[in-house]
Amino acid sequence: xxxxxxxxxxxxxxxxxxxxxxxxxxxxVGDQIYDALxxxxxxxxxxxxxxxxxxxxxxxxxxxxxxxxAAIIRLVEDGLIEVFPQKGSFVAPIKLSAVRNNHFxxxxxxxxxxxxxxxVWTPExxxxxxxxxxxxxxxxxxxxxERFHDLDEAFHRSFCSAAALEGxxxxxxxxxxxxxxxxRLASGQxxxxxxxxxxxxxxxxxxxxxxERAAERLDYHLERAPAIMETLLGTYEKYFVE
Amino acid sequence: xxxxxxxxxxxxxxxxxxxxxxxxxxxxVGDQIYDALxxxxxxxxxxxxxxxxxxxxxxxxxxxxxxxxAAIIRLVEDGLIEVFPQKGSFVAPIKLSAVRNNHFxxxxxxxxxxxxxxxVWTPExxxxxxxxxxxxxxxxxxxxxERFHDLDEAFHRSFCSAAALEGxxxxxxxxxxxxxxxxRLASGQxxxxxxxxxxxxxxxxxxxxxxERAAERLDYHLERAPAIMETLLGTYEKYFVE
DNA sequence: TGGACCAAACTTGTATACTAGCATCCATGT
DNA sequence: ACATGGATGCTAGTATACAAGTTTGGTCCA
Numbered sequence: 235x236x237x238x239x240x241x242x243x244x245x246x247x248x249x250x251x252x253x254x255x256x257x258x259x260x261x262x263v264g265d266q267i268y269d270a271l272x273x274x275x276x277x278x279x280x281x282x283x284x285x286x287x288x289x290x291x292x293x294x295x296x297x298x299x300x301x302x303x304a305a306i307i308r309l310v311e312d313g314l315i316e317v318f319p320q321k322g323s324f325v326a327p328i329k330l331s332a333v334r335n336n337h338f339x340x341x342x343x344x345x346x347x348x349x350x351x352x353x354v355w356t357p358e359x360x361x362x363x364x365x366x367x368x369x370x371x372x373x374x375x376x377x378x379x380e381r382f383h384d385l386d387e388a389f390h391r392s393f394c395s396a397a398a399l400e401g402x403x404x405x406x407x408x409x410x411x412x413x414x415x416x417x418r419l420a421s422g423q424x425x426x427x428x429x430x431x432x433x434x435x436x437x438x439x440x441x442x443x444x445x446e447r448a449a450e451r452l453d454y455h456l457e458r459a460p461a462i463m464e465t466l467l468g469t470y471e472k473y474f475v476e
Numbered sequence: 477x478x479x480x481x482x483x484x485x486x487x488x489x490x491x492x493x494x495x496x497x498x499x500x501x502x503x504x505v506g507d508q509i510y511d512a513l514x515x516x517x518x519x520x521x522x523x524x525x526x527x528x529x530x531x532x533x534x535x536x537x538x539x540x541x542x543x544x545x546a547a548i549i550r551l552v553e554d555g556l557i558e559v560f561p562q563k564g565s566f567v568a569p570i571k572l573s574a575v576r577n578n579h580f581x582x583x584x585x586x587x588x589x590x591x592x593x594x595x596v597w598t599p600e601x602x603x604x605x606x607x608x609x610x611x612x613x614x615x616x617x618x619x620x621x622e623r624f625h626d627l628d629e630a631f632h633r634s635f636c637s638a639a640a641l642e643g644x645x646x647x648x649x650x651x652x653x654x655x656x657x658x659x660r661l662a663s664g665q666x667x668x669x670x671x672x673x674x675x676x677x678x679x680x681x682x683x684x685x686x687x688e689r690a691a692e693r694l695d696y697h698l699e700r701a702p703a704i705m706e707t708l709l710g711t712y713e714k715y716f717v718e
Numbered sequence: 719t720g721g722a723c724c725a726a727a728c729t730t731g732t733a734t735a736c737t738a739g740c741a742t743c744c745a746t747g748t
Numbered sequence: 749a750c751a752t753g754g755a756t757g758c759t760a761g762t763a764t765a766c767a768a769g770t771t772t773g774g775t776c777c778a
């Protein structure tokens with residue numbers, strides 16, 4: 235049993251951003267709010283600076299403040315929301331220093347995982363990654379950006395599965411969440427087809443067992459977003475700090 | 477203004493574990509409870525399996541359930557507490573798979589950071605790390621284990637400062653928290669003086685600019701705890717799962 | 719003595735009420 | 749006109765009350 239609710243989260247004076255939450259009574263309310271808010275923030279549907287008033291949100295989706303607060307606590311931990319006691323809670327700006335640090339973190343971990351994956355790279359696991367890549371290409375062709383990003387995540391995650399290091403993914407995911415908004419901004423530049431190409435390059439290197447080249451290709455792939463970021467600083471000045 | 481309170485957190489039937497919280501009215505209650513609980517869990521003062529009843533804790537330290545819940549939410553995120561709805565909350569057992577994954581994570585990140593630190597290794601930053609090491613040796617000589625572990629953390633963290641990657645430390649810290657209990661168990665084996673030696677080895681390699689050897693020494697240093705863990709599985713069987 | 723059942727005492731999840739700090743705006747006084 | 753002070757309504761932090769499910773322990777009966 236589930237019901238759809240619509241959440242208006244527009245900041246005063248800003249354009250209204252609508253966030254739809256489909257409630258599933260079996261899952262805890264707090265978890266669902268967390269997922270919905272996180273997705274909206276990472277996808278920039280809730281841009282940096284927007285007010286996340288506990289009262290307004292809980293009124294609009296018809297629950298109490300308690301589960302909303304639980305979700306916000308976790309999002310603060312994720313670095314996606316900033317809370318100023320007695321003043322308000324806001325979608326965190328994109329901190330340049332945090333982007334640098336978490337980009338480093340993500341790259342170091344993904345490259346390390348890739349090294350392990352290369353050691354156990356078999357046609358079976360290769361097929362799994364390649365299938366995700368093909369679905370990602372299809373999503374791009376259909377213009378389904380949300381699915382594109384979901385499959386992008388699945389692709390990178392597949393190396394963790396291959397290396398039997400699934401638990402490392404949760405850490406990568408946290409670092410990734412802190413830099414993903416930059417990727418989203420960068421993806422507005424029509425470079426999405428290159429993502430498919432670069433993913434393919436990584437798989438090719440793995441297929442021939444060239445760990446070094448695979449790592450180099452992954453490095454290159456991940457390094458392009460920060461480079462593009464520099465060019466975005468002017469356009470989206472409001473989103474960034476430091 | 478602050479006041480000291482004592483918290484009995486003994487599980488039914490177990491020996492009582494006392495946790496003292498010194499409240500500082502300027503800081504938020506939830507944050508202080510989080511710090512206190514985290515420290516007690518990581519230090520094994522609150523061993524795996526112990527019940528963390530929200531009601532009992534909030535009654536004993538004289539606050540409401542709300543800030544206690546806030547702390548628990550964050551500790552769940554850290555993997556240190558498990559919550560079973562309508563059943564109870566307990567100090568999480570040490571999951572072998574999680575230890576493996578987070579050990580991998582921590583090692584990959586610390587080695588990557590060390591590589592960067594080596595590039596900018598100057599006598600000044602070397603002196604900072606070496607001073608921490610000396611204080612750690614002093615803490616060991618005095619038998620102050622708590623300070624020993626605090627300074628151990630400071631030592632590892634100093635490489636992040638040196639590499640201007642302070643933000644990476646927060647990620648390392650999370651992974652570290654998930655494996656630290658193993659280190660604590662292993663430290664009961666009288667190998668603490670070796671920690672000082674190994675830390676010194678890393679600094680020596682950095683001093684001569686040998687990045688590869690520094691990484692190798694760090695790898696060796698971090699790798700010994702999991703090795704010892706195998707021998708502890710029998711003794712502390714109750715603490716582990718999977 | 720053993721088993722079944724029920725009640726009471728727990729657990730966490732959620733809702734509501736209250737507190738204290740901060741911002742804004744309007745009224746008042748100079 | 750301008751500055752100041754205060755009422756008002758916002759914020760998050762904390763406290764309390766209620767709901768719903770689980771465990772436990774004891775009692776009653778066979």
